[in-house]
Amino acid sequence: MIKFNIALINQCTETEGVFKRLAIWFQGCEKQCAGCCNPELFPFVPANIVSLGNLLEIITNAKQKFDIEGVTYLGGEPTLQHGLAKLSKEIQSYGLGVILFTGKQYEELPQELIGSVDLIIDGGFEKDNPDNERNLIGSKNQRIICVTDRYRDSLDWFYVPRPKREEINVTENLVITGDVII
Numbered sequence: 001m002i003k004f005n006i007a008l009i010n011q012c013t014e015t016e017g018v019f020k021r022l023a024i025w026f027q028g029c030e031k032q033c034a035g036c037c038n039p040e041l042f043p044f045v046p047a048n049i050v051s052l053g054n055l056l057e058i059i060t061n062a063k064q065k066f067d068i069e070g071v072t073y074l075g076g077e078p079t080l081q082h083g084l085a086k087l088s089k090e091i092q093s094y095g096l097g098v099i100l101f102t103g104k105q106y107e108e109l110p111q112e113l114i115g116s117v118d119l120i121i122d123g124g125f126e127k128d129n130p131d132n133e134r135n136l137i138g139s140k141n142q143r144i145i146c147v148t149d150r151y152r153d154s155l156d157w158f159y160v161p162r163p164k165r166e167e168i169n170v171t172e173n174l175v176i177t178g179d180v181i182i
């Protein structure tokens, strides 16, 4: 059975990519970039172990309830989760888009995974190379790569200056997401 190790899910956010999205933060990252904004997600410890079926249920519920346009994967390192391509294909079969943030380079990713998502933001965070222009993107080395045309006309979301934004959602947990505001 495919299972995922998930630190956090925000069922509806407008700060983790284009349009309204469900965002998933996966647990575990071997890269441990200095200055990463989620160091609590480094350890490979069981957080919330969620089956593929349960996760898809959460996503379809969010689609019904919040009219999300898609799902964003963040971390931790999402690509270390076995079954991520299968999850993505299922999400796309519901008409939803998939955005993947990964600390790996695009060229390192398996074709099966690349072929299952719509947009990839690649590369680890480089503390000495900060990006103060693009929204949500931490450092200048990180590339925005359109795998499909789904978000090609919506990339302004990352480039057009806007006030930095954080969201605070109070559900079962207190969730604060979005741009890092210092």
Ligand code: SF4
Residues within 6 Å of the ligand: 029, 030, 031, 032, 033, 036, 037, 038, 075, 076, 077, 102, 103, 104, 123, 124, 125
């Ligand atoms: S790859 Fe991403 S999640 Fe992992 S340490 Fe670097 S910035 Fe943080």
